[in-house]
Amino acid sequence: VLLAVTTLGFDISGLELWLPLVSGARVVVAPHEKVADPGLLAGELARVGASVVQATPSWWQMLLANSRPSLAGLRVLAGGEALRSPLAEVLLRSGAEVWNMYGPTETTIWSTTDQVSSGAGLSIGSPIANTQVYVLDERLQPVPVGVAGELFIGGTGVTRGYLGRPALTGERFIPNPFTDDGSRLYRTGDRVRWLADGRLEFLGRADDQLKVRGF
Template sequence: FDAMAWEAWPALCTGAVLHLPPASIGGEHVDELLDWWLEQPLHVSFLPTPVAEQALRRERQHPTLRTLLVGGDRLRQFDRDPGFALVNNYGPTETTVVATSGQLQPGGALHIGKPTANTCVYVLDEQRQPVPVGVIGELYIGGAQVARGYLNRPELTAERFLDDPFNGGRMYRTGDLVRWNADGTLDYQGRNDDQVK
């Protein structure tokens, strides 16, 4: 899972303690995982979006957590203040995990944030021209973190990895539909194909 590098290395590189759940708690045991999670003395945590949504629905919230990072799926609900910051992340594997990120407010817009450092994000129409604020277009991501392509898949590489006409280098055509908000954040609207996210 690509986000593992982003979850583990920042903690280890800053001298923090990394808490990994016991191997005996499988992915199908979400309630057991969240019981374990609540007992850990965490300040920052990452949970996949569906697991985070289940955690946020619980009556008891994490007692020491300051920031919960979520990603990997569309966040569908965040209505109640859990007592810590909730940061929504978006990014396909092809652009090295996190391309946009933003803190959400309870009951507020469920945006996917703004571009991260050194990331170029474009919302383009079918002619690959930028669309105005509020208009839905396809999300393209540029920057040094964009992958070179798909191994042994030259046709798919040519379809998805394109020259960046705005800033040079390469950009990745995500297939995700988004729109700019007036504050510079992005609203995720879905897919332009049948790919399951």
């Protein structure tokens, strides 16, 4: 049972609506007034028997700060913002199974995931099925393990581009230099590095972009 708490204007709501249904699970759409009230939402988690909830780290922080929800056995999907270690540890201590989700809107919806373990350090994990990721330098060459580079994403999730903005589309969506099938890579602007175990560590932005409440 996935309790859907995300507004339809946010792309990650697509996962909440369709993934449970195509997987043989059930989706329960939480009423807006309950999503906005941590106390009511904690009750809704128990009432519907939710086993999976996806939300931003800010949302999880709000829920924990203003209520005492029972999260034992709940699969927590945290994405849309950077997940911080203190919040992840609190969620783990509550008995939840925590997953860190990463993916720009342009690569629909998540591109990499990682199950979080206590004290193991946070990463954005490895690519999901039908997704390829590359850590490249300024010459679009792969960098070694442990060296920072920019993250590029390919695969079936890469969107067509920006409607009515061909120049920006050409800047951010480039021909994939590693295949000859005509596919493209999305240039994320995020700096990452490969860890020795094959996971990706997020290091920050390669430009001056700021994210405020998801925008």
